[in-house]
Amino acid sequence: MRSADYVIKRGFFALVTIFVAITINFFLFRVLPGNAITDLSRVPHASPALRHALLVEFGLDKPKWQQYLIYLNNLAHGNMGISFANQQPVSHLLIADLKNTIPMVTVGTVAAIIVGVFTGVLSAWRRGSAPDHISTNLAIFFYAFPTQWLGLMLLILFAGILPAGGMSDPFLFTAEPFWQHLADIAKHMILPAATLMLTAYGSYTLVVRSSMLETLGEDYVLTARAKGLPVRRIVWRHAVRNALLPLVTLIALELGFIVGGALLVEVIFSWPGIGLAMYTAIGQRDYPMLQGGFLILTVSVIVLNFLADLLYFRLDPRITT
Amino acid sequence: MTLPLQDPLLATEGLGMPPRRHGFLRGVLRERKAAVIGLAIITFFILLSVIAPYISPYSATAQTCAVYAPPSARHWLGCDDGGIDMLSELMQGGRISLVVGFAATFVAMVIGGGIGILSGYFGGGTDTVLMRVTDYLLVIPDLVFALVIADIWGPSLFHVIIVIGILEWTATARIIRAQVMSLKERVYVKRAKAIGSGHARIISRHILPQVGPLLMANTVLTVAIAIYLETALAFLGLEDPTVTTWGTILEHAFERTAISSGAWWAIVPDGFAIAILIVGCFLLGQAIEDALNPRLKVAHLSVRRWRIRPLAGRGPEAI
Amino acid sequence: MSLLEVSDLHVWFDLPQGQQVHAVRGVNFALDPGERFGLVGESGCGKTTTILALMGLLPPTASASGEVRVDGHNILAGGEDSARGYRWKDIAMVFQGAMNALNPVKKVGWQIAEPMAFHGIAQGAAARRRAGELLEMVGIQAAAAERYPHEFSGGMRQRASIAMALACQPRILLADEPTTALDVMVQAQILDLLTRLSSELGLALVLVTHDLPVVAQTCERAAVMYAGEIVEYGPMEMLFHQPRHPYTRLLFEATPDLYGDSEVVSIGGAPPRLDRPMAGCPFQPRCDVVLDRCAEEHPALRLVGPGHEAACHHTERAGST
Numbered sequence: 001m002r003s004a005d006y007v008i009k010r011g012f013f014a015l016v017t018i019f020v021a022i023t024i025n026f027f028l029f030r031v032l033p034g035n036a037i038t039d040l041s042r043v044p045h046a047s048p049a050l051r052h053a054l055l056v057e058f059g060l061d062k063p064k065w066q067q068y069l070i071y072l073n074n075l076a077h078g079n080m081g082i083s084f085a086n087q088q089p090v091s092h093l094l095i096a097d098l099k100n101t102i103p104m105v106t107v108g109t110v111a112a113i114i115v116g117v118f119t120g121v122l123s124a125w126r127r128g129s130a131p132d133h134i135s136t137n138l139a140i141f142f143y144a145f146p147t148q149w150l151g152l153m154l155l156i157l158f159a160g161i162l163p164a165g166g167m168s169d170p171f172l173f174t175a176e177p178f179w180q181h182l183a184d185i186a187k188h189m190i191l192p193a194a195t196l197m198l199t200a201y202g203s204y205t206l207v208v209r210s211s212m213l214e215t216l217g218e219d220y221v222l223t224a225r226a227k228g229l230p231v232r233r234i235v236w237r238h239a240v241r242n243a244l245l246p247l248v249t250l251i252a253l254e255l256g257f258i259v260g261g262a263l264l265v266e267v268i269f270s271w272p273g274i275g276l277a278m279y280t281a282i283g284q285r286d287y288p289m290l291q292g293g294f295l296i297l298t299v300s301v302i303v304l305n306f307l308a309d310l311l312y313f314r315l316d317p318r319i320t321t
Numbered sequence: 322m323t324l325p326l327q328d329p330l331l332a333t334e335g336l337g338m339p340p341r342r343h344g345f346l347r348g349v350l351r352e353r354k355a356a357v358i359g360l361a362i363i364t365f366f367i368l369l370s371v372i373a374p375y376i377s378p379y380s381a382t383a384q385t386c387a388v389y390a391p392p393s394a395r396h397w398l399g400c401d402d403g404g405i406d407m408l409s410e411l412m413q414g415g416r417i418s419l420v421v422g423f424a425a426t427f428v429a430m431v432i433g434g435g436i437g438i439l440s441g442y443f444g445g446g447t448d449t450v451l452m453r454v455t456d457y458l459l460v461i462p463d464l465v466f467a468l469v470i471a472d473i474w475g476p477s478l479f480h481v482i483i484v485i486g487i488l489e490w491t492a493t494a495r496i497i498r499a500q501v502m503s504l505k506e507r508v509y510v511k512r513a514k515a516i517g518s519g520h521a522r523i524i525s526r527h528i529l530p531q532v533g534p535l536l537m538a539n540t541v542l543t544v545a546i547a548i549y550l551e552t553a554l555a556f557l558g559l560e561d562p563t564v565t566t567w568g569t570i571l572e573h574a575f576e577r578t579a580i581s582s583g584a585w586w587a588i589v590p591d592g593f594a595i596a597i598l599i600v601g602c603f604l605l606g607q608a609i610e611d612a613l614n615p616r617l618k619v620a621h622l623s624v625r626r627w628r629i630r631p632l633a634g635r636g637p638e639a640i
Numbered sequence: 641m642s643l644l645e646v647s648d649l650h651v652w653f654d655l656p657q658g659q660q661v662h663a664v665r666g667v668n669f670a671l672d673p674g675e676r677f678g679l680v681g682e683s684g685c686g687k688t689t690t691i692l693a694l695m696g697l698l699p700p701t702a703s704a705s706g707e708v709r710v711d712g713h714n715i716l717a718g719g720e721d722s723a724r725g726y727r728w729k730d731i732a733m734v735f736q737g738a739m740n741a742l743n744p745v746k747k748v749g750w751q752i753a754e755p756m757a758f759h760g761i762a763q764g765a766a767a768r769r770r771a772g773e774l775l776e777m778v779g780i781q782a783a784a785a786e787r788y789p790h791e792f793s794g795g796m797r798q799r800a801s802i803a804m805a806l807a808c809q810p811r812i813l814l815a816d817e818p819t820t821a822l823d824v825m826v827q828a829q830i831l832d833l834l835t836r837l838s839s840e841l842g843l844a845l846v847l848v849t850h851d852l853p854v855v856a857q858t859c860e861r862a863a864v865m866y867a868g869e870i871v872e873y874g875p876m877e878m879l880f881h882q883p884r885h886p887y888t889r890l891l892f893e894a895t896p897d898l899y900g901d902s903e904v905v906s907i908g909g910a911p912p913r914l915d916r917p918m919a920g921c922p923f924q925p926r927c928d929v930v931l932d933r934c935a936e937e938h939p940a941l942r943l944v945g946p947g948h949e950a951a952c953h954h955t956e957r958a959g960s961t
Contacts (some may be wrong), residue, residue, distance in 0.1 A: 013456075020457045028469060045909055126624050137562035144545070146552045148571055149592035155580055156588070216620040219740035226735075227755040228727030231622055239622075241745050253459075260464030264553060268575065278465070279557060282472050290469055297465050305460055317788040318744055625700035626720045632654075 006313050014306040021298040026071050029291045031064060043084050054082060080295070081288035085281070090292040094274060098296065100167060103272030104189050105262045108196030113251070116201045117244070120208025124216060124243075125235055136209065142152045143202025147261045151195040151268035165270035192269040199261050200254070207250045211243040218242070245316055252308035255301045345534055349612045356608035362601025363541075370416040379406035381413040381565055388430070389584040399586035401570070402577040407586055410565055411594055415565040418595075421482055422548040428486025429493060430540050437497025438532065442505060442524060452498070455491045461486050464553055471559035475510065478561055481554055485547050492540050497532055504531050536611055541606035545599040552595055567595050641712055642670040643844050644694075644731075649706035651686075651693050661915045663689045665868040666706075671844040673811060676835065678855035678862035678876070679848045680891070684911060686868040687848045688736070691814045694846070695731055696723025706715050710812065728755050729823045732773055732810040734801050736817040741801055742789035749775075749785025759808050774803040778833060795826035803835065809933035812844045813837075831858045852895045856880060861947070864888045867912050867922035870941065874948030886927045921953070929954060 043050060055061060057263040058081065074080070080090040119139065142150070155164055163169070168184045173261045215221065216239060224234040263275030269274065274293055281289035313319050349356050359386055379385040384404035392399040398407035440451040467484045468578075474480045504510060504527075513523050548567075555568025556575065570591045578632075579587040651664035653729045664686045671677050680686045692698060694708050697715060716727045735741040739789055743751060752774055753767035762770050772782030788824040789797055796820060805813060815834060819827040835858055838845045841887040847859055855862050856876060863873035864887060883889040890907045909926035921927070924934040933953055941949040941957070 010730060016459055017457055024461070028473070058570075078587075124620075125622065127620065130625070140600055140603060141596055141636075144596040144603065146549060146556070146568075146571065146595055148553065148556045148575070149588065149595070152571070152575065152580065152588050153592070156585055159580065213620065216622050220743040222621040222697065223735060223741045224743075225621055226695060226727055226733050227730065228724050229755070229758060230724075233758075234622060238743055238746075242743070256460070256462035256464070259462040260553060263464055263468075264556065267557065278468065282468065282558065283634055290472065294465055294469050299463050301462050302460050304451065311923070316745060318790050357723040576674045619699055619701075621699070623700045627696075627700055627704060628697035629716060630703045630705050 003313075006319070007310065010306055010309045010313075014302055017302050018299055021302060022072070022295065023068075023296070024290060025295045026068055028294070029287065030067060030071070043082050043087060046082075046087060047232065050082075050087075056186060057169050057232065058269035075295075080292040082291050084286040085284045085289070090288045093289065094277065094296055097272065097274040098300075099278045100271065101262060101266070101275060104192050104198065104271055104273065105258065107189060108193035108262075109200060109251075109258055109263075111197040112200035113191065113204060113247075115197065116204025117208050117240070117247070118203060119201070119204045120247075121212055121235065121240060121243070123205065123209045124212030127213060139202040141202075142198050143206075144197070146264075147195065148250070148264045149197040150198050151192070151265055154191050154195055154198075155268065158191060161252075162191050164191070167272050180278065188269075188271075192265045192271050195256070195265050195268070196261055200258060203250060203254060204247060209246055211246040212239060215239045215243045248308055248312045248315065252305050252312075255304050255308075259297055259301060330498025345612075346609075349609055353612065355604040355606040359541075359601045359603070359605030359608060360552050362597060363605065366415060366419060366598050366601070369412060370419050373412040373416055377406075377409035377412050381405060381411045382497040389579070389582050389587070391584075392586050398590050399584065401584075401587045402573055402579065403605070407590065410570060411567070411590060414565045414567045414570055414591075415594065415598075417478070417564055418548055418551055418568065419598075421485070421551045421566070422544045423476060424482045425485035425489070425547040425551070426540055426543045428482065429489035429543050430536065432486065433490030433493030433539075434497050434532070434536055437494040438501050438524060438528060440494065442500035442504075442520070444502070448498070451494070455494050459491045461488075463550065467550060467554055468557060468559060471554060476559050476561055478564060481551060481560055483553075488550070489543050489546060493543065495534075496539055497536065500532055501528055502529055502536050534613055538606045538609035538613070541602045541609070545602035545603060545606070548595065548599060548602075567591055643672040643673050643711065644846075645707070645709040645711070646670070646690075646694065647707040649690065649693060649704070649708065651689050651698065651702055651704045651800035653699075654701040654703075655915065659915050663914055664693065664704075665869050667865075667868075667869050667870055669863055669873065671812070671846065673702070673842045674838060675861065676838050676845040676847065676859045679846060679865060680852065680855050680862055681851065681865035682850055682911065683807050685865045686914075687865050688816055690865070691733070691816060691846055691848050695727055695733060696720055697733075720841075720959055728805075728808045728810060729759055730810055731812040731814065732805040732808070733814040733816065734798070734805050734818050736820060739794065739797065739821070742797060742804075744789055745786065747787060748792070748800050748804075752785070752800070755804075756807050761808050771803075771807070774806055775800065777806070777837075778803045779829075794822050795829065798826075798830055799823060799833065802830075802837070806837070806841070807916060811842070812846070814846045814848070816848045817850070818847070819849070819851065825852070828857075834858060851893060864891065867918070868914055869922065869951065871952070872948075872950040873925065873941075874945060874950075878945055878948045882945070884944045884948070884955050885923075885952045886929055886954075887923050888950070890928070921951075 055068075057079070058074065059067050062070070078091050080089070080094070083090050083093055088095075116139075119135045123135045126132050145153075158164075158202065165188075167188050168181070169188075221239055222235060224238045225231075229238075259275075261272070263278065265271065266273045266275035267279045274296065278290060278293040278297075280286070281293065345456055351359065352600050364639065385406050386396055386400040386404050388400070388402055388404050390396060390400040390404070392407075396408070398411065401410065436451055436455070441447045467481075470484045471480055475521060510523060510527050513527055518526075551560070551566065552568035552571060555566055556572045558572060560566065560569060562569070571588065574584070574591075575585040579585075646667055646669050649664055649667040650662070655661060656740050660764050667686075667690055669677065678689065682685050689698075693704055693716075696719070698704060704716060707717070708716050710726060710730050713726075717733075747858055748769045749768060752771040753762075756762045756767045756770060757764070761767075763851055770910045771785050775785055776782050780796055780799055781802070784796075784800075789800070790791065792800060802818075806869060813834075818834065821828050822830065829917070831854060834845060834847070845859075847855060849855055859876055861873065861875055862879055863870045864885065865871065865880070866887050872879065872883065872888045879888055880892060882898070887907075894906055907926055912922050912925070918938075920933075920935040921938055921939050927934065931953055937953070939951045939953045939955075941951045944950050944955050
C-alpha cells in the first residue's frame with residue numbers, strides 16, 4: 001500500500017539519521033576534545049564517590065569504542081549524565097525545559113505560517129501592485145534583521161506594556177486559579193512568540209508568493225475560471241493547495257533556523273526553555289547539558305522533518321514511494 | 322498571445338554548442354533593477370569597510386564621550402556603554418563582519434561546489450554516498466551546532482569562519498549537483514566525452530563555466546547567511562570579545578543594559594546595517610537565480626481584467 | 641436566430657512597449673444546436689484566442705470588441721463579469737493538453753462535481769452520482785472518480801475533461817486541440833466520442849485544430865483562419881474538394897496522404913506580424929497565385945457557393961457557383 005510503504009521508508013530514514021546524529025554527538029564531545037574538558041565525571045564540587053560512579057557508568061576509563069557502546073546503552077535508558085551546574089540528571093532538566101520551549105515555538109511558528117501564507121497569496125494575486133511591493137519588501141527586511149535585534153526592538157517598544165522576561169510572574173501565588181496562571185504565561189509568551197513570528201514569516205511569504213505565481217499560470221486555473229467560479233474561490237480552493245507544497249518543504253528545511261531563532265529569543269526574554277538552558281550551560285561550562293541539549297534539539301529537528309515528509313505526502317497525491 | 326521570451330542562453334543549444342555566458346551578469350544587471358540595487362549595496366559596504374579607518378570620526382576602541390551619550394551633532398549615532406562613538410564602531414565593525422562573511426562563504430563554496438560537481442558528474446555510488454552525508458548534515462540545527470563547536474574549540478574568529486563554512490556547504494552542494502546532472506546530458510558534454518576528453522577537462526571547460534552563474538547566485542546568498550550566523554554567534558558570546566563586529570555591538574548592548582538605559586542608538590543602527598547588507602545580498606542573488614529560471618507563464622487570474630472597447634469600422638481594417 | 645452567433649469579433653493584446661497585437665480581426669460565424677464546426681489554421685493564426693474570447697477567458701492585457709450572442713444575449717457586453725455568468729452552464733470548453741487542465745491535487749470526481757454544486761445543478765451525493773454517470777458516458781468507469789488525474793492515461797484525461805465540460809449541461813462545447821499529444825488510435829476514439837455526444841445531446845461543437853484530418857472526420861462545416869481572419873468557410877466537402885482560397889488549397893495539399901504518391905508540399909514563408917497594420921491580403925507574400933492588386937486591396941469574404949465563402953480576389957473573376 002502506498003501510504004505504509006512511504007511511512008516506513010521515511011521512518012527508517014529518520015531513524016538512521018537519528019543514529020548518525022547520536023554518533024556525531026559522541027564524536028563531538030568525547031572524541032574531539034578528549035576527556036580533559038568534557039569528561040562527564042568531572043562534576044564540580046561533587047564527591048569522589050559520585051565521580052567514581054559516573055566514571056564507571058560511562059566507562060570513561062575504557063577505550064573509545066567501548067565508551068560508544070556504553071553511551072548508546074545509557075541513551076537507550078535516558079541517561080545523559082549529570083549536570084555540572086546543579087548535579088541533577090541532565091535528561092530531567094532538559095525535558096522540563098523542552099516543555100517550556102515547545103508551546104512558545106509552536107505559537108510563534110504557526111503564527112509565522114499563517115501570516116506568511118496570507119501575505120504571500122495576496123501578494124501573488126495582486127502582483128505588481130503597491131501592496132505587493134510593500135509586502136514583499138517588508139518580508140525581505142524582517143527576514144534580514146537578526147532575530148536578536150528584532151527581540152531587542154520589541155523589548156524597547158513594549159517594555160512597559162508587556163512582560164519583558166521570564167515565563168510567568170514570580171510573585172504570582174501558585175494557589176491562583178489555573179486560568180489566571182495560564183493567562184499570565186500567555187501574556188509572557190506574546191513578545192517571544194511575536195519575535196519568532198517576525199523573524200520566520202518573511203521566507204514563508206516569499207516562497208508562497210513565488211509558488212502562487214507559478215500556480216496561477218497553470219492550465220487548471222484557467223479551467224477553474226472557465227467553470228465560472230469566482231476568483232476568490234479559485235485562489236483559495238484550487239490554487240493555494242498546490243502552492244503550499246513548496247512551503248512545507250521550506251519549513252522543513254528551515255527548522256534549523258527556527259531552533260536557532262528560538263534559542264536567541266529565549267536568551268533575550270529569559271524564557272526558561274531548552275535554548276536558555278544551553279546558553280546558560282555555555283557560561284557555566286556545563287558540558288553534559290550542552291551535549292544533551294544538542295542531541296535533543298537535533299533529534300527534534302529530525303522528527304519534525306519526518307512529520308513534514310508525511311504532511312507533504314498527504315498533501316500531494318502525486319508522490320509515490 | 323504572449324510573445325515567447327527566448328532565453329538567449331538556450332538559443333544555441335540545438336546547435337550542439339555551449340551557450341555563451343560572458344555577458345550574463347551584465348545582462349542581468351541591465352534587465353533587473355533589483356540586481357543593480359543589490360550590487361550597489363554590497364559595493365557600498367565593501368568600500369565603506371575599506372576606507373573606514375580613514376573616515377571614522379573617532380576611534381572605535383578608545384573612549385571619546387560619555388557612557389550611553391545620546392546622538393548629538395558631534396556624535397551622530399551617540400555612544401555605547403564604553404563611551405565609544407557608535408558611528409565609528411559601526412563603520413569598523415562592518416569590516417570584520419564582512420571578512421568573516423566572505424571567508425566563511427568561500428569555505429562553504431569550495432566544499433559545496435566541489436562536492437556538488439563531483440556528485441552530479443560522477444553519479445552512481447559517489448553520488449549516493451555524498452548525498453547521504455549531505456542529508457545527515459542538513460538536519461543538524463545550524464546555530465546549535467555552531468554554539469557547541471565554538472564552545473568546545475574556544476571563541477575565535479577563525480573558528481567562527483570554519484564553523485559557518487562547514488555548516489553552509491550542504492545547500493550549495495545540492496543545488497550545484499542538480500544543475501551538473503542536467504548539464505551532463507547536454508549535447509556538447511556528450512560530444513566531448515565521445516571524442517575522449519578526460520574528466521578534468523570536461524569539468525573545467527564545459528561544466529564549470531555553466532555552473533558559474535548559479536554558483537555566483539548561491540555565493541551571494543550564502544554571504545547573507547554567513548553574516549547572519551556571525552551576528553548570532555557573537556550575540557551568544559562565542560566570538561573573540563576583544564574584536565568589534567556588528568554582532569558584538571548587539572551583544573554588548575544586551576549585556577550592558579542598553580535597553581533599560583534607553584540607549585536605542587546602541588541597537589537600532591546596528592540592526593539596520595546588518596539588514597541592509599543582507600537585503601543587498603538577497604536582491605542580487607535572487608535576481609541572478611531568477612534570470613536563470615525565467616518564468617514564462619502568464620497568470621490566469623489577476624485583479625485587472627480584459628477590456629471591452631468600442632469599434633471604429635468593420636472587418637480587418639477596424640481599429 | 642442561431643444558438644451561437646459571433647459578430648465582428650476583434651481581440652487586441654497589449655505589448656510591454658506599448659504597441660498592440662491585433663490577434664483576431666473581425667471574425668464572424670454562427671452555429672445551430674447539434675452542429676459541428678471546425679476552426680482550422682496554423683499556430684498563431686488566432687483560433688485559440690477566438691474561442692477563448694467566446695467565453696471571455698482573456699488575459700488582462702487583452703481588449704476585445706464585437707458580439708458573442710448565445711440565444712440572442714451578447715455575453716461580452718459587460719466584460720469578464722457578464723461572460724462569467726454564462727460559463728459552463730451555457731458554454732463550456734475542453735482545453736488543449738488535458739495533462740495540466742486538471743488540478744493534480746483534487747480527485748477527478750470532485751473536479752466534475754464542483755461546478756455542478758456551485759451552479760446549483762446538483763449537490764453532495766447527487767452531484768457525485770452524476771459525476772459518475774458523466775464518466776460512464778465518456779467511456780470511463782464511474783469508480784475512477786475517486787482517482788487523481790495523474791493516475792489516468794492521456795486519453796482518459798481527455799475524456800474526463802470532456803465529462804467535466806458537460807457537467808452543467810451546456811449547449812455549446814468548445815474544444816481546443818482536443819487530440820493533440822494523443823496517439824492516433826486514441827485520437828479517433830475521442831473524435832468519435834465528441835461526434836456522438838454532439839448528436840445525442842444536441843451540442844453545438846466548435847473544434848479548433850491545426851490538424852486537417854481531425855476536422856475532416858468530425859465537422860460538417862469549417863472555417864479556415866489565417867492571420868486573425870477567416871479566409872474561407874463552408875461545408876467540409878467544399879473545402880476539401882473545391883477550396884476557393886489559395887491557403888485552404890495549400891493546407892490540404894500539405895497534408896501527407898498515406899496511400900497516394902503525391903509529394904508533400906509545404907507552404908514557404910511565415911505568417912505576417914500582427915502588431916502592425918496590414919495592407920492588402922494577409923496571405924499575399926506566400927500565395928502561389930498572387931496578383932498585383934493583392935498587395936493593395938484587402939479581399940472581403942465573398943459567396944462562392946451555398947454556405948461557402950472565401951476571401952480572395954480570384955473569386956471575383958470566377959464568379960459564384
